[in-house]
Amino acid sequence: MAMNGKGTFLDASTLPVKEFDGIIVGGGGSGMMASLQLAKSGMNTAVVSKVFPTRSHTVSAQGGITCSIQSADPDDDWRWHMFDTVKGSDFIGDQDSIEYMCKEGPEAIFELENMGLPFSRTEEGKIYQRAFGGQSKDYGKGGQAERTCAAADRTGHALLHTLFQANVKAGTNFLSEWFAVDLVKNQNDQVVGVIAFEIESGEPYFLKSKATVLATGGAGRIYQTTSNALINTGDGTGMALRAGFPVQDMEMWQFHPTGIHGHGTLVTEGCRGEGGYLVNKDGERFMERYAPNYKDLASRDVVARSMFTEILEGRGCGPDADHVYLKLDHLGPEIVHKRLPGVTELSKRFAHVDPAEHPIPVVPTCHYAMGGIPTNVHGQVISQNPDGTDKIIDGLYAAGEAACVSVHGGNRLGGNSLLDLIVFGRSAGLHIEESFKAGIKMDDPSSDDVDYALRNLNRVNVSQSGENFVEVKKDLQKTMQMNFGVFRTEELMENGIKEVSDLRDKSQNIHLADKSSQFNTARVEALELLNLIEVAEATAISANERKESRGAHSREDYPDRDDENWLKHSIYFSDTKQVSKRDVNFRPKQVQAFQPIVRTY
Amino acid sequence: MNAIAASEIKTLRLSIYRYDPLKQEKPYMQDFDIDIPAEKDLMVLDVLMLAKEQDPSISFRRSCREGVCGSDGLNINGKNGLGCITPLSDAIKSNKLSIRPLPGLPVIKDLIVDMKQFVDQYKKVKPYLITDKKVDTREAIPQTIEEREKLDGLYECIMCGCCSTACPSFWWNPDKFLGPAALLQAYRFIADSRDTATEERLEQLEDAFSVFRCHGIMNCVSVCPKGLNPTKAIGEIKKMLVKRAL
Numbered sequence: 001m002a003m004n005g006k007g008t009f010l011d012a013s014t015l016p017v018k019e020f021d022g023i024i025v026g027g028g029g030s031g032m033m034a035s036l037q038l039a040k041s042g043m044n045t046a047v048v049s050k051v052f053p054t055r056s057h058t059v060s061a062q063g064g065i066t067c068s069i070q071s072a073d074p075d076d077d078w079r080w081h082m083f084d085t086v087k088g089s090d091f092i093g094d095q096d097s098i099e100y101m102c103k104e105g106p107e108a109i110f111e112l113e114n115m116g117l118p119f120s121r122t123e124e125g126k127i128y129q130r131a132f133g134g135q136s137k138d139y140g141k142g143g144q145a146e147r148t149c150a151a152a153d154r155t156g157h158a159l160l161h162t163l164f165q166a167n168v169k170a171g172t173n174f175l176s177e178w179f180a181v182d183l184v185k186n187q188n189d190q191v192v193g194v195i196a197f198e199i200e201s202g203e204p205y206f207l208k209s210k211a212t213v214l215a216t217g218g219a220g221r222i223y224q225t226t227s228n229a230l231i232n233t234g235d236g237t238g239m240a241l242r243a244g245f246p247v248q249d250m251e252m253w254q255f256h257p258t259g260i261h262g263h264g265t266l267v268t269e270g271c272r273g274e275g276g277y278l279v280n281k282d283g284e285r286f287m288e289r290y291a292p293n294y295k296d297l298a299s300r301d302v303v304a305r306s307m308f309t310e311i312l313e314g315r316g317c318g319p320d321a322d323h324v325y326l327k328l329d330h331l332g333p334e335i336v337h338k339r340l341p342g343v344t345e346l347s348k349r350f351a352h353v354d355p356a357e358h359p360i361p362v363v364p365t366c367h368y369a370m371g372g373i374p375t376n377v378h379g380q381v382i383s384q385n386p387d388g389t390d391k392i393i394d395g396l397y398a399a400g401e402a403a404c405v406s407v408h409g410g411n412r413l414g415g416n417s418l419l420d421l422i423v424f425g426r427s428a429g430l431h432i433e434e435s436f437k438a439g440i441k442m443d444d445p446s447s448d449d450v451d452y453a454l455r456n457l458n459r460v461n462v463s464q465s466g467e468n469f470v471e472v473k474k475d476l477q478k479t480m481q482m483n484f485g486v487f488r489t490e491e492l493m494e495n496g497i498k499e500v501s502d503l504r505d506k507s508q509n510i511h512l513a514d515k516s517s518q519f520n521t522a523r524v525e526a527l528e529l530l531n532l533i534e535v536a537e538a539t540a541i542s543a544n545e546r547k548e549s550r551g552a553h554s555r556e557d558y559p560d561r562d563d564e565n566w567l568k569h570s571i572y573f574s575d576t577k578q579v580s581k582r583d584v585n586f587r588p589k590q591v592q593a594f595q596p597i598v599r600t601y
Numbered sequence: 602m603n604a605i606a607a608s609e610i611k612t613l614r615l616s617i618y619r620y621d622p623l624k625q626e627k628p629y630m631q632d633f634d635i636d637i638p639a640e641k642d643l644m645v646l647d648v649l650m651l652a653k654e655q656d657p658s659i660s661f662r663r664s665c666r667e668g669v670c671g672s673d674g675l676n677i678n679g680k681n682g683l684g685c686i687t688p689l690s691d692a693i694k695s696n697k698l699s700i701r702p703l704p705g706l707p708v709i710k711d712l713i714v715d716m717k718q719f720v721d722q723y724k725k726v727k728p729y730l731i732t733d734k735k736v737d738t739r740e741a742i743p744q745t746i747e748e749r750e751k752l753d754g755l756y757e758c759i760m761c762g763c764c765s766t767a768c769p770s771f772w773w774n775p776d777k778f779l780g781p782a783a784l785l786q787a788y789r790f791i792a793d794s795r796d797t798a799t800e801e802r803l804e805q806l807e808d809a810f811s812v813f814r815c816h817g818i819m820n821c822v823s824v825c826p827k828g829l830n831p832t833k834a835i836g837e838i839k840k841m842l843v844k845r846a847l
Contacts, residue, residue: 052672052760055671057664059669060667110737110740110741111738113741113742116729116790116796121748125745125746157757161756166729168729169729229666230666345668349667349686518621519711
């Protein structure tokens with residue numbers, strides 16, 4: 001049943017089925033944390049990953065994982081971490097989720113350490129923690145905290161490999177280099193698995209399960225310049241939107257301050273945590289003007305905007321005055337090479353400088369989606385009833401960057417993404433495990449349901465002529481970069497929405513010329529484009545709808561935060577292209593909710 | 602790419618190994634002429650992506666494009682390395698670039714090799730912490746700075762396969778000789794002060810092939826894109842095995 005040159009049309013009657021207790025789509029940090037939980041409980045678990053798991057983008061995380069483990073400071077308190085995270089989110093992070101993450105975090109960190117994660121160490125033999133942006137002691141009153149646990153500047157690599165190793169030990173099934181195309185829903189709106197194909201052979205399958213976890217990571221590839229891996233195409237997000245489920249806060253994209261100029265690859269915020277700072281063409285440490293207290297360790301949205309303001313006002317560096325410098329040389333080669341070996345390697349490679357001797361040219365680069373598929377703290381995906389109340393989707397979970405639980409709100413703090421991955425990957429796994437014990441009943445999908453989920457794969461497989469998907473992707477990235485960057489206006493965004501809509505029309509008519517079955521990467525890229533389009537359009541329409549400036553969403557035409565109208569999540573559905581609002585959770589269980597205050601650093 | 606004046610462009614002759622087992626009986630080399638901006642030192646992966654724009658059927662793996670995920674191990678002008686962090690200035694001879702799949706492993710298609718043997722050997726060394734120390738999810742297993750430093754140069758492996766596929770011993774005995782990548786991983790756990798299974802690990806390695814087929818050729822060291830030294834790690838294991846046998 002391989003897809004041969006003639007372009008075989010697939011249907012439910014001949015499609016082979018593989019059944020698992022739990023399916024995890026995505027082999028990064030959150031996916032492998034969820035799968036580990038399930039495999040350890042003896043469930044028949046499969047991780048479906050389009051790349052070998054250790055190629056997932058978690059591997060690129062450098063600086064660390066923020067958590068109040070009381071190593072650098074025995075008096076540190078998870079509530080202080082919670083306060084910083086709420087403030088960093090510009091108050092649209094859900095406080096029940098943030099409370100859960102900050103409180104449960106230490107246990108997850110120690111679990112990883114016990115699995116073998118090679119954290120750097122302190123003199124006392126404990127886990128090393130460094131300073132990161134937006135971190136405070138005593139609810140913002142006690143100065144800079146050091147709360148980010150690190151394995152040199154290769155924390156993501158150490159974490160991902162440790163999780164892979166633990167899954168090998170636990171006997172997880174890896175469907176490695178399999179591409180998931182679309183969710184399969186039954187008539188009761190329950191998710192019962194995915195359509196996927198093995199990339200090596202091209203063989204398609206219905207992977208059937210009572211619990212499907214979307215752990216597909218980010219979608220930074222909707223932009224031209226991004227820190228994200230080439231694989232970060234929002235596949236789970238696209239699948240959820242096509243299945244009729246909403247996404248939340250998609251206008252909130254983090255631009256990381258220190259992308260290497262001309263390439264987009266990151267150097268960690270930990271550079272500034274170790275004492276590095278940014279300078280403009282006059283050698284001025286300009287962050288002192290924008291954030292007098294936190295300076296270079298203000299939160300990322302603030303630093304990225306300050307850098308662009310410097311550049312726009314003519315104080316950028318280089319022949320085109322289009323970047324600034326990150327200075328580390330004053331720290332000396334000992335600190336730079338020991339604590340930041342990966343950064344040293346990347347700057348030599350991509351900027352041709354040794355950071356122990358010369359500053360690194362940097363410019364903000366698209367880095368992280370705060371928005372995503374809305375879930376509760378158990379990872380269960382949430383949709384919205386017509387009256388605006390939450391509706392839990394049976395059988396579908398999301399975790400990690402693909403999800404919006406929402407712990408990051410309008411702006412994520414550095415080091416909180418790895419914590420999000422492991423805490424909520426694990427909580428999704430725990431919930432599935434408990435649901436299985438309690439017993440799950442689900443109706444099988446009809447053959448029409450399966451055929452419906454096959455429609456995109458079929459469309460691409462039988463295409464005879466049409467648009468070049470590589471060109472459509474390039475145009476999409478260009479329009480997103482131009483119209484939905486760090487500073488936004490209605491005029492630009494309306495233009496962008498129109499262009500994205502035209503590109504969506506083109507994407508409905510793409511042509512896959514190469515119909516071969518064996519490891520056909522063109523087929524994968526064509527299908528990825530459909531996901532990029534979904535994410536980009538959700539971003540574009542949500543961004544124009546949020547008529548205020550909050551967190552990473554900065555509008556020149558609405559420069560102020562509007563708590564009266566927009567202390568809310570945005571919720572977007574692809575079929576109606578409408579944006580509605582959803583209440584932010586202000587009901588943590590063990591502490592008083594933090595009320596919105598003016599956000600300064 | 603933006604429009605660039607002709608004088609700033611140079612043309613590179615790129616030769617790529619092509620093979621689709623369902624279409625061809627034998628692999629062949631296909632040539633492409635790639636226009637690249639003269640002042641830019643592109644990476645080999647950038648050039649491959651430009652070629653793929655000409656012919657979308659060319660298959661190769663790639664992900665992070667910054668040398669940490671290990672997807673794009675390739676044989677570049679005869680030497681194994683990662684496409685994404687090998688600049689053309691390092692790779693090319695007389696304006697010609699020849700790219701083949703990593704040697705010694707079965708080819709699935711074009712530049713994509715079957716990594717199964719490589720991963721199987723990795724799994725054999727029990728690449729996870731085994732400890733009888735008190736494990737408590739409320740604290741870390743203590744480790745001093747000096748003990749942790751012993752893992753530097755070991756834990757950073759990205760499993761790209763450049764080393765094992767450059768190793769003649771691995772070519773001859775890919776099922777019995779574990780290869781430099783798996784042995785580096787084995788030593789990473791032996792060297793970890795938190796791991797207490799050294800004896801069990803050494804016992805498993807004590808045969809004529811697993812470790813001792815390494816003859817110190819050091820191809821692994823010369824190709825490792827992360828600058829690691831598997832030969833040294835293997836030497837440490839050999840020393841421990843010899844000491845244990847006495």
